[in-house]
C-alpha cells in the first residue's frame with residue numbers, strides 16, 4: 507500500500523485577529539480529498555485522542571503537537587513563529603500519509619472519547635464576549651473550539667497573565683500540555 511491519501515492541499519496561517527505580532531499562530535490545512543477513512547488508524551496511533559466517528563472529527567497529539575482533523579481540513583496548533591508553519595504543515599501531511607500507508611499493520615480504533623462539552627469549556631473562558639476571537643460570544647467560541655474549528659490561540663485574553671489558571675484548566679480538558 508503505497509498510495510497517499512493527501513495528494514493536494516493548501517494552507518493558511520491564522521494569527522489571533524486582534525493580536526497581530528503576538529507571535530502565536532495556528533495553521534489550517536485545506537485538503538482536496540476526504541481523509542476521514544484514516545481517522546480510525548490515527549485514533550490508534552495518536553495520543554490523547556477525542557474521536558467522533560459519526561461527525562468525522564478527531565483531535566489528538568503526536569510529539570507534543572496538537573492536531574484537529576476534519577474530513578477536508580487539518581488544524582495544527584502551537585506554531586510559535588510564522589517561519590515554522592511550512593514544516594508544521596509538511597509534518598502533518600506526512601503523518602497522515604504515513605499512517606494511511608501503514609494501515610494494514612495498524613488495528614483501527616473506533617473507540618470514541620467524548621470531547622468536553624461547550625459549557626465545560628465556556629466555564630473557564632474569560633466570559634467577556636469581547637469578540638477578539640471573531641466569534642460573537644465566548645459560548646460560540648467554546649462550541650467551535652470543542653470540535654477543532656478554531657484554536658485556543660484565537661482568544662488573546664486567555665494568554666494574559668491574569669488568565670493563566672483558566673488557560674491551564676482548558677488545556678487540561680483537552681489534555682494539551
Ligand code: SF4
Pocket residue numbers: 631632633634635636637638639640641642643644647648660661662663664
Ligand atoms: S472567547 Fe476570548 S476572545 Fe472570544 S469573546 Fe470570549 S474572551 Fe473574547
